[in-house]
Amino acid sequence: MKDIAVWGFSWVPPFAQGLVRDLRVRWALEEAGLPYESKWINADERTSEGYRRKHPFGVVPVIESDGQTMIESGAIIHAIAEQHEVLMPPDRRTETLAWMFAALNTVEPPLWNLFVIDQLQNDQAWTKLRRPGAVDEANARLAALSAWLEGREYLLESFTAADILMATTLRFLRHTNLVTEFLPLDKYLKRCEARPAFQAALRNQAAVYAHNTPVAA
Amino acid sequence: MKDIAVWGFSWVPPFAQGLVRDLRVRWALEEAGLPYESKWINADERTSEGYRRKHPFGVVPVIESDGQTMIESGAIIHAIAEQHEVLMPPDRRTETLAWMFAALNTVEPPLWNLFVIDQLQNDQAWTKLRRPGAVDEANARLAALSAWLEGREYLLESFTAADILMATTLRFLRHTNLVTEFLPLDKYLKRCEARPAFQAALRNQAAVYAHNTPVAA
Numbered sequence: 001m002k003d004i005a006v007w008g009f010s011w012v013p014p015f016a017q018g019l020v021r022d023l024r025v026r027w028a029l030e031e032a033g034l035p036y037e038s039k040w041i042n043a044d045e046r047t048s049e050g051y052r053r054k055h056p057f058g059v060v061p062v063i064e065s066d067g068q069t070m071i072e073s074g075a076i077i078h079a080i081a082e083q084h085e086v087l088m089p090p091d092r093r094t095e096t097l098a099w100m101f102a103a104l105n106t107v108e109p110p111l112w113n114l115f116v117i118d119q120l121q122n123d124q125a126w127t128k129l130r131r132p133g134a135v136d137e138a139n140a141r142l143a144a145l146s147a148w149l150e151g152r153e154y155l156l157e158s159f160t161a162a163d164i165l166m167a168t169t170l171r172f173l174r175h176t177n178l179v180t181e182f183l184p185l186d187k188y189l190k191r192c193e194a195r196p197a198f199q200a201a202l203r204n205q206a207a208v209y210a211h212n213t214p215v216a217a
Numbered sequence: 218m219k220d221i222a223v224w225g226f227s228w229v230p231p232f233a234q235g236l237v238r239d240l241r242v243r244w245a246l247e248e249a250g251l252p253y254e255s256k257w258i259n260a261d262e263r264t265s266e267g268y269r270r271k272h273p274f275g276v277v278p279v280i281e282s283d284g285q286t287m288i289e290s291g292a293i294i295h296a297i298a299e300q301h302e303v304l305m306p307p308d309r310r311t312e313t314l315a316w317m318f319a320a321l322n323t324v325e326p327p328l329w330n331l332f333v334i335d336q337l338q339n340d341q342a343w344t345k346l347r348r349p350g351a352v353d354e355a356n357a358r359l360a361a362l363s364a365w366l367e368g369r370e371y372l373l374e375s376f377t378a379a380d381i382l383m384a385t386t387l388r389f390l391r392h393t394n395l396v397t398e399f400l401p402l403d404k405y406l407k408r409c410e411a412r413p414a415f416q417a418a419l420r421n422q423a424a425v426y427a428h429n430t431p432v433a434a
Binding site: 070 | 269273274275276285287288289290291292295296311314315317318319321322323324325326329330338341342343344346347350358361362364365
């Protein structure tokens with residue numbers, strides 16, 4: 001992959017900073033040692049016809065490389081990982097893919113649901129009634145994941161692309177103590193976040209928000 | 218892949234019949250022309266230690282093949298598609314993967330959310346307050362998908378693994394008219410469901426439910 005550009009949002013509110021999904025792509029690129037340029041759209045441009053031509057659903061991330069456009073954080077990271085064994089060891093390909101899909105399709109939904117309740121819709125009356133059940137659903141997945149991670153440093157024998165997707169998924173609950181209450185999860189997430197590639201990705205994403213801080217009304 | 222066994226639930230309530238995710242795997246296997254055996258667990262066995270050794274989250278599907286276990290419908294279908302070009306044409310690999318992840322990570326969450334509201338938690342007071350917003354969120358994804366499918370038979374030039382994941386995702390809203398109100402989506406889903414491989418997969422899954430119909434209390 002050459003001439004890589006990653007698209008993210010030029011500004012999001014503090015509660016969302018460090019959670020927007022282009023972080024996943026930046027992290028993978030940093031782990032793979034691939035240089036990339038950042039491109040940004042603002043919230044209004046998401047639904048513009050020009051951006052919809054890049055991404056039919058008007059979301060981020062989008063990546064451009066060698067003149068090709070690619071969408072979906074899972075698919076982009078899959079593509080990077082296929083070319084960089086450090087993210088997908090050839091003898092652990094099946095397991096890496098299984099855990100990548102598990103992060104996005106089994107663990108993310110109940111965690112994202114709680115993020116919506118607490119951070120996006122918290123002024124709505126229904127959230128108070130819904131929250132206890134949503135916490136139970138999130139905890140069921142966290143407990144199973146914690147049992148798996150007991151005695152393990154990463155999901156598999158070494159760090160892989162699946163850890164990028166799982167750690168960024170766990171971060172959706174950083175406003176709660178649900179993850180930290182499971183010691184194996186707490187240690188796992190801190191271990192992932194301590195990686196220099198994650199720190200670099202986070203800095204690259206945060207820089208544009210700092211630059212674009214809107215003046216308080 | 219040889220000696221394939223697919224794990225599903227031995228019985229689920231009528232509102233869930235035809236929606237459990239092992240249907241995706243059966244469909245892919247039927248499209249690829251691969252014979253498979255069905256294995257079933259009941260709801261209690263999900264959390265058993267033996268089954269957790271197969272699937273850390275205690276869900277279905279699980280597939281066994283050549284003595285190897287694989288989890289996650291997305292990962293299993295990915296593995297089948299890699300060996301069967303009919304599900305992933307080599308020159309459309311990137312696009313197929315992008316749409317597979319789009320189905321599972323961008324379209325499924327708001328559709329599944331509405332399924333939970335209407336079918337799993339419909340006796341809860343919060344669902345009445347939450348439903349209008351959840352319908353809007355589902356409709357936003359459906360509208361974007363419908364725009365993409367306008368003038369197309371399938372997500373890409375021919376049927377692929379991505380259509381298996383997208384069509385089975387749209388089916389989560391079969392209890393509503395949200396999908397059918399978008400003519401391109403309605404035609405797309407009917408086109409997918411008319412495929413002999415889908416019909417065979419559905420029959421194989423339904424047979425065990427019919428066999429295990431619980432006696433009314």
